[in-house]
Amino acid sequence: MPDGVKKKSEETRDRIMKAALEMFHDGGFDSTTMRDIAARAEMATGAAYYYFDSKDAIVLAFYDRARSEMEPRLEQALEKSRDLKERLRGLIEVKLDYFAPSRKLLGALSGHTNPDSPLSPFSERTREIREHDIAFFERALLESRTTGPKDLKKHLPRLLWMYQMGIILFWIYDSSRGQTKSDLLLTKSLDIVVRLIKLSSLPLTGPIRRSVVQLMDTLVS
Amino acid sequence: MPDGVKKKSEETRDRIMKAALEMFHDGGFDSTTMRDIAARAEMATGAAYYYFDSKDAIVLAFYDRARSEMEPRLEQALEKSRDLKERLRGLIEVKLDYFAPSRKLLGALSGHTNPDSPLSPFSERTREIREHDIAFFERALLESRTTGPKDLKKHLPRLLWMYQMGIILFWIYDSSRGQTKSDLLLTKSLDIVVRLIKLSSLPLTGPIRRSVVQLMDTLVS
DNA sequence: CACTACTTTTGAACACGTTCAGAAAAAGGA
DNA sequence: TCCTTTTTCTGAACGTGTTCAAAAGTAGTG
Numbered sequence: 001m002p003d004g005v006k007k008k009s010e011e012t013r014d015r016i017m018k019a020a021l022e023m024f025h026d027g028g029f030d031s032t033t034m035r036d037i038a039a040r041a042e043m044a045t046g047a048a049y050y051y052f053d054s055k056d057a058i059v060l061a062f063y064d065r066a067r068s069e070m071e072p073r074l075e076q077a078l079e080k081s082r083d084l085k086e087r088l089r090g091l092i093e094v095k096l097d098y099f100a101p102s103r104k105l106l107g108a109l110s111g112h113t114n115p116d117s118p119l120s121p122f123s124e125r126t127r128e129i130r131e132h133d134i135a136f137f138e139r140a141l142l143e144s145r146t147t148g149p150k151d152l153k154k155h156l157p158r159l160l161w162m163y164q165m166g167i168i169l170f171w172i173y174d175s176s177r178g179q180t181k182s183d184l185l186l187t188k189s190l191d192i193v194v195r196l197i198k199l200s201s202l203p204l205t206g207p208i209r210r211s212v213v214q215l216m217d218t219l220v221s
Numbered sequence: 222m223p224d225g226v227k228k229k230s231e232e233t234r235d236r237i238m239k240a241a242l243e244m245f246h247d248g249g250f251d252s253t254t255m256r257d258i259a260a261r262a263e264m265a266t267g268a269a270y271y272y273f274d275s276k277d278a279i280v281l282a283f284y285d286r287a288r289s290e291m292e293p294r295l296e297q298a299l300e301k302s303r304d305l306k307e308r309l310r311g312l313i314e315v316k317l318d319y320f321a322p323s324r325k326l327l328g329a330l331s332g333h334t335n336p337d338s339p340l341s342p343f344s345e346r347t348r349e350i351r352e353h354d355i356a357f358f359e360r361a362l363l364e365s366r367t368t369g370p371k372d373l374k375k376h377l378p379r380l381l382w383m384y385q386m387g388i389i390l391f392w393i394y395d396s397s398r399g400q401t402k403s404d405l406l407l408t409k410s411l412d413i414v415v416r417l418i419k420l421s422s423l424p425l426t427g428p429i430r431r432s433v434v435q436l437m438d439t440l441v442s
Numbered sequence: 443c444a445c446t447a448c449t450t451t452t453g454a455a456c457a458c459g460t461t462c463a464g465a466a467a468a469a470g471g472a
Numbered sequence: 473t474c475c476t477t478t479t480t481c482t483g484a485a486c487g488t489g490t491t492c493a494a495a496a497g498t499a500g501t502g
Contacts, residue, residue, distance in 0.1 A: 033489080035487095046452060055489065113394070185436065208417065214409060219406060233480085255459060256459095271479090275460080
């Protein structure tokens, strides 16, 4: 097969996804039916299911693509500063910016809290995406001026990732004008998070830090 | 109407709910259909919708009932100790114990992260249940030995409630045998939470505490 | 070409939650 | 009692996501 030329089947897949995303964007996730999508992609309803296991799976595929498209932007964000707060803010803002046009679409996925559902951000199916993302937080810490205490190093990236997920979830459903509340939340909570990390290096906080480490050890196992 | 005798309509409502909960319990939420429920309650499918707006609403009604049934147990839990950690543990354990037989059922509701959905724990519809519950955390703090710093008093109950929601969510999907992981999470995280509250009274933590207060102020507004 | 194996597409069918026009039953009112 | 109003119930119908047997298309082999 020649370079740059996709298999026909891949083209069809893309056509379905393009149709779906356009319609999701215009009319929302719920009110776009699989029949609509298939019609727009010029095929029978059932055909779409040959390429995607479910309607949700289309959103998941979009999320998959998002990850690879955001990667260079995340790299770039890390290059901009060596200050931990700025680095974290950079990572999170890349995601919010990227998803801004399809903010509502994420709501379709965010309902899947059940880690057994393949669409959950905590599921086995999304493990790769997740671990890949956590690695960015690891790097944000590693090359920054404030790395935090040694014994927390193992878990801090995952904790920060979870913090990020909280921010994003809030942002998805933030109904304030221009999502100003989310902006505030990000700025202020980042301040708190970084302060806490710095604080956690002080000798006074030894016991509590050890508790956190212990807790994370048992949970991950 | 004589005392102790329910209206006929209320009896019918109860009959539907009883049928539903039994079947949810046996076969799970998803695989129990409204047709099944109506059949078990000996009526046509549509009739169930005269009493409940939706299938989810049945679960919500169950949750409503749960609140009033748990109230005396929560009172009792607060009477047992004046130690903050014990008091918090008491409140949370009452809920886990109560919901234990229908743990999986809660999964049906927990998917509703969208605060616009009436079934979300953050929605307007569930505000009363929520505020009522937060009040218990307020009391847990008030009459305990460690009340935490003054400026946090306004927000600490809500923060603790959110902490509790996290624990419950984890517990719902905890697949470890006998939910041992949840037990561990509760014990260890409670330790951390209470330590943090105590720590937050120290002068060193003034700035960070003020940040938290400020953040909560803007979010609640 | 003919035959086979595989991939892709079709569209009817299924089960579901939900709606709704209207039937039946109950409750008042004269 | 008869008529009206209100409450309760019926079951067919709708629109949805999804499945599936079978048809159509494609590619390789002789």
